[in-house]
Amino acid sequence: MPADARIGLIGLGTMGTALALNIAEKGFDIAVFNRTTQVTRDFAAGAGDLAPRITPTETLEEFVAALAKPRAIILMVPAGDPVDDQIEALRPLLDDDDLIIDAGNANFHDTNRRVAASDHPYLGVGVSGGEEGARHGPSIMGGGAPEVWARVEDIMLAISAKYKGEPCAALMGPAGAGHFVKMVHNGIEYADMQMIAEIYGILRDGHGLSEDEIGKVFEDWNTGPLESYLIEISGKVARARDVATGKPLLSVIVDAAGQKGTGRWTAIEALHLLTPIPAISAAVDARNISSRLQERASGQDIFGAAPQRFDDLDLKTLEGALIAGKILAYAQGFVMIAATGDVYGWDIDLPQVARIWREGCIIRSTMLDDMAAALADHAGDNLMRTPYFADLMKTHHGALRHVVAGAALNGHATPALSSGLAYFDMMRTARGTANMIQGQRDFFGLHGFVHVNGATDQHGPWAQD
Numbered sequence: 001m002p003a004d005a006r007i008g009l010i011g012l013g014t015m016g017t018a019l020a021l022n023i024a025e026k027g028f029d030i031a032v033f034n035r036t037t038q039v040t041r042d043f044a045a046g047a048g049d050l051a052p053r054i055t056p057t058e059t060l061e062e063f064v065a066a067l068a069k070p071r072a073i074i075l076m077v078p079a080g081d082p083v084d085d086q087i088e089a090l091r092p093l094l095d096d097d098d099l100i101i102d103a104g105n106a107n108f109h110d111t112n113r114r115v116a117a118s119d120h121p122y123l124g125v126g127v128s129g130g131e132e133g134a135r136h137g138p139s140i141m142g143g144g145a146p147e148v149w150a151r152v153e154d155i156m157l158a159i160s161a162k163y164k165g166e167p168c169a170a171l172m173g174p175a176g177a178g179h180f181v182k183m184v185h186n187g188i189e190y191a192d193m194q195m196i197a198e199i200y201g202i203l204r205d206g207h208g209l210s211e212d213e214i215g216k217v218f219e220d221w222n223t224g225p226l227e228s229y230l231i232e233i234s235g236k237v238a239r240a241r242d243v244a245t246g247k248p249l250l251s252v253i254v255d256a257a258g259q260k261g262t263g264r265w266t267a268i269e270a271l272h273l274l275t276p277i278p279a280i281s282a283a284v285d286a287r288n289i290s291s292r293l294q295e296r297a298s299g300q301d302i303f304g305a306a307p308q309r310f311d312d313l314d315l316k317t318l319e320g321a322l323i324a325g326k327i328l329a330y331a332q333g334f335v336m337i338a339a340t341g342d343v344y345g346w347d348i349d350l351p352q353v354a355r356i357w358r359e360g361c362i363i364r365s366t367m368l369d370d371m372a373a374a375l376a377d378h379a380g381d382n383l384m385r386t387p388y389f390a391d392l393m394k395t396h397h398g399a400l401r402h403v404v405a406g407a408a409l410n411g412h413a414t415p416a417l418s419s420g421l422a423y424f425d426m427m428r429t430a431r432g433t434a435n436m437i438q439g440q441r442d443f444f445g446l447h448g449f450v451h452v453n454g455a456t457d458q459h460g461p462w463a464q465d
């Protein structure tokens, strides 16, 4: 077997299979390996016209031998131990300058650790777009040293999605920066999905619309400012039928949301960074609450089901609420990415992040082009305060307010929309209510407060007792 494959890939699951075919289609010879050999055989047998560019291998030794030197190997296996185990198995077979690329959804702390622990070239690369994106063009968020990224940049740019011809792939920063950006991408994804689900609930239980009618609403919204992959697929999901029964698919899906961890990591990391992302955190909590099926049923037995019919909010208002909520979720995510500058010393280019999210990834949306422009023109500012998005917020925060208030009065839980609104209101209130908290802290613990005249470490009269 000639040792001439330009790149290798381990892990022929949903993402690995699609990515390997994408790489081959773009003209790069690729060697593949999978833990379960039959999967490799089936993959090779089904590769069709792309088979000549693909070298299937059945042992790690055979896989490594099939690669041109210096080697570059993509891992597309589950995050965590499988990545460490695979690296441990591979490294003894590799030369010092061979490159390992973890393209799964690794926790960025793990990527930082792996980079720090090894002198060998390493990239942590976030890939978004699901199976379809991986096959035909994902958004790719690279992390690692620029000279290491340069070794595979041509492949990354070639296989990535294109926005008006511009590749949606870039190096975000060193070490775990790529996986950090992918993590926040997924956090925003959680908030975006949760807000859509909240509006779906109002359409279903408040307005009493059928699934087809709801599908039509999302289809209509997908031709306006909300145009995005998630709104598009929400319409398709609403319209879909269960194959076995012919019933609306949504009516046969248990309402307990799964999660693999990236949203939770985003919420945890935001707390560490002291960066508020309440809409994203609320979306994580909402998934956690959704999973408590038994408890929710018991709650309904005691209190009665919460959501009541209410249809006094028109579709324009619901659309406006989603527009405002979406801006706030993205704004929180971008502020969180910017916070890595102080804490990790990463100088992540926010407009570039927005640019590579314009196509390929799950949160792609027409708004992202305007976000890229706003973040470039107003570096360092919160997206919600940049003129274009501030105007949109001025136009739509009233709708968000009506939806949150109406939902609360009628028993519809809207945790992500409500949290987004609370963030907006707090972030536009020069004098809030934390003076009371400071007073309380000083009362019970003499923690001191800053006086409005600028004097620090001040105390209330109780300090004299």
Ligand SMILES: NC(=O)C1=CN([C@@H]2O[C@H](COP(=O)(O)OP(=O)(O)OC[C@H]3O[C@@H](n4cnc5c(N)ncnc54)[C@H](OP(=O)(O)O)[C@@H]3O)[C@@H](O)[C@H]2O)C=CC1
Residues within 6 Å of the ligand: 010, 011, 012, 013, 014, 015, 016, 034, 035, 036, 039, 076, 077, 078, 079, 081, 082, 085, 086, 103, 104, 105, 106, 127, 128, 129, 130, 131, 260
């Ligand atoms: N699915 C998605 O939409 C997306 C997933 N990701 C990330 O991509 C990565 C892969 O996900 P996905 O393709 O969906 O996962 P799959 O479950 O479809 O595939 C997992 C692959 O990893 C292999 N594997 C599992 N455990 C081990 C192990 N311990 N050692 C070696 N190989 C192992 C499996 O081999 P075997 O055949 O032997 O089981 C299989 O080829 C994950 O990190 C995921 O979070 C990122 C973006 C989107």
Ligand SMILES: O=C(CO)[C@H](O)[C@H](O)COP(=O)(O)O
Residues within 6 Å of the ligand: 105, 127, 128, 129, 130, 186, 189, 258, 259, 260, 261, 262, 263, 362
């Ligand atoms: O990374 C992704 C999309 O961008 C994956 O689809 C991810 O698995 C989604 O997260 P979760 O399973 O927690 O909903």
